[in-house]
Amino acid sequence: MKRIGVLTSGGDSPGMNAAVRAVVRKGIYHGLEVAGVYQGYQGLIEGKIKDLEAGDVGDIIQRGGTKLYSARCPEFKTDAGQEKAIEQMKKHGLEGLVVIGGDGSYQGAMALTRKGFPCVGVPGTIDNDIPGTDYTIGFDTALNTVIEAIDKIRDTATSHERTFIIEVMGRDAGDLALWAGLAGGAETILIPEESYDLDEIVDRLKKGKARGKRHSIIIVAEGVMSGNELATLIEEKAGIETRVSVLGHIQRGGSPTARDRVLGSLFGARAVEVLLEGEGGKAIGMRNHLVVDYDMTKAFTEEHDADMTLYTLSKELSI
Template identity: 60%
Template sequence: MKTIGVLTSGGDAPGMNAAIRAVVRKAQKLGAEVIGVARGYAGLIQGDFRRLTSSTVADTIHRGGTILLTARSEEFLTEAGRARALENARREGMEGLIVIGGDGSFRGALHLHKKGFPVIGVPATIDNDIPGTDYAIGFDTALNTAVEAINKIRDTATSHERIFIIEVMGRGSGQLALAAGLAGGAESILIPERPIDYDEIVNRLEKGRKRGKLHSIIVVAEGVGSALEVSKEIARRTALESRVTILGHIQRGGNPTAFDRILASRLGARAVELLVSGISGKMVGIRENRIVDVDLEEVLAGKKDIDQEVYELANDLAL
């Protein structure tokens, strides 16, 4: 395989550029060229291509976002759109494609694989909701961003003796909320994988007040619902005043952590190795600090649950 394509798709995640860099430089080491596809599958349909070289990706390992840009493509969901994307890729000389993104991106990758076009997926999402890998690129950076915000909010929460409810990203996954809540010392963590127990939340708040606690932090995953609604329900039950902070897209930005840079570099390089060796339809991931590859069909058929031991530990420590 002499020419490989690479694209980033779906929500951006810190470390995507480090992955692109690894793809380009590993491919160059193995004697292959890399074509960057701008704006994900939309760019594949529109033929928005650019040659990537070692110089092109220089000074990018530390940058957040994605130099290839990203977009969602409704047209790629159609048979005609996919056919056009394949036609453009082959006309450009691509012999395989590396897709950096989340589950939606992998569904597109699996379709191309089934059409006979070699594809390897690289997991990159701050939600960390991809089965088959312990971590996705971007999760660690987003986690550190959320914890830093919690630390700062705790200062003002203590000063004003208030309850603060902090909403973090995660769609239908509580991975980010659970990790941020545990690392940030939250009294309660609300995630979509577990039912909300308002009686328990109120009980924790009241026990804390009796012990002389000056503040409380509650972390809410966006997949549970609005933090504003949680605030209203707590107020209805306790008459305690609370403030809501929605972290939003700040969690996606910023320089990737060292962990994400290393993870992206390892996954990107391994994706190239698999492609040039004739392997397709796989996702590269990490388990117990070892790089692995998993069938895309298996990844998309599964669901990543939270670690029950971590969830129980967070509850045990939130006294």
């Protein structure tokens, strides 16, 4: 293998740039030519492919988002779209591809691998919802963004003696809500992986007030319901007025933490090694603090599991 490409796809996450940098420089270190594919699979179809040198990825490790940009591409889900992409890759002499993104991005990479074009997936998503890896690039940064917001909201919740509901991202996974809720000392955490009892939520609020607690924080993952929906349910059930904060896309932005920079560097470098070993259809991840590679299909054929010991602990500590 003499020439590879790298692209970022799906939602952006802090640390993607560290992974891009690692792919480019690790590739060059091993004598490869490395090309960047701009605007994800859409750019692959349209041939937005440019050679990258070591200097082209300088001063990006500290930047959030992705230097290569990202875009949704319904056309790539079709056989015709995939054939167009392969035609462009052949035209630009690419022999392998590193895809940085989530499970949807992995499905595209697997489709190309099955058509004889080896791809390796690197998990980049703040949702931390990729089976096969303990952590994804961007999760730690987003988590710290959420915790900072919780701390600030708690200040005003204390001042006004109110209950605040904070809605966080995570798609169909509860990791962001769970970790942030425990770290932020939330009284109640709602995640998709666990059913909720509205009576229990209200009872917890009333018990807190009875023992002199003047404010409460409730964290709800977007995969359960919106913060406004939960506020309406609580008010209808118990007449308790709440305030709602929807954190939205601030959770995706910002300079990546040291952890996400290191993860991006480790994952990107290992992806290049896997391609040099002649492997395609692999995903990179971390298990028990070790970098691993595994069959990419695991990412969309198995369920992501939240750490329910954290959920149980959060309930025990928020009495």
